[in-house]
Amino acid sequence: MASGLAVKLPLVTDNTFGAYNLITDYTSLIKQNLKMLILTNPGERMMDINFGVGLRRRIFEQHIGSTYAEIDKDIRRQVKRYLPFVEVEKINFMTPENSPDLFPHRLTVQAYFVIIPLQLNTLLEIDVQNMAA
Numbered sequence: 001m002a003s004g005l006a007v008k009l010p011l012v013t014d015n016t017f018g019a020y021n022l023i024t025d026y027t028s029l030i031k032q033n034l035k036m037l038i039l040t041n042p043g044e045r046m047m048d049i050n051f052g053v054g055l056r057r058r059i060f061e062q063h064i065g066s067t068y069a070e071i072d073k074d075i076r077r078q079v080k081r082y083l084p085f086v087e088v089e090k091i092n093f094m095t096p097e098n099s100p101d102l103f104p105h106r107l108t109v110q111a112y113f114v115i116i117p118l119q120l121n122t123l124l125e126i127d128v129q130n131m132a133a
Contacts, residue, residue, distance in 0.1 A: 005029045009036070030086060030115055031124050037078050038109065038126060053078050055128055059107055068093045075111065087114045089121070 004022025006029055014021040023029045040052030053074045058067070072091045079088050092110040111124045 006032070008032070026118060027115065027120060027122060030083070031122070033083060034079070034086065034111065034113070034124050035126055037082055038075060038111070039128075051078075051082065055107075055109065055126070059128055071109075075109075079113075085116050087116055089113055 004017055004024045005026065006023045008021040008023050008028075009032060012021050013019065023032060037051070038053045038055050041054035041057055042052045043049045044054075045051040053071070055071065058071060071093070075091060076088050079086050088111060090110075090112040092112075094108040094110070095106065107128045109126045109128070111126075112121070113124070114121050
């Protein structure tokens, strides 16, 4: 039986590794962990109510420059606490065709970061849509 580092989310049945797909490299694992950190709402994770940025819940806030700056600050603070081996270099916020009027329906966040132990620069892009979760 093949082995991996963690279960790949979302769960998908696969016969390659057994019941589910697995992550087999550290870059993919760290990207998945960062994505979960950004999308998890504070209070949602059992035993640690401080975990998470809660990006989806913030798509309903008024979107001005300070909103993006606050999200940026929250992401950096959470990464420093929960993923100390990751250094966030830059975070970009993009709306559809850069039209702020369409923002409540979709937001793309690009996080450029370095995995310090691997000395690897990489990018995580998260597309958040106004959808019932």
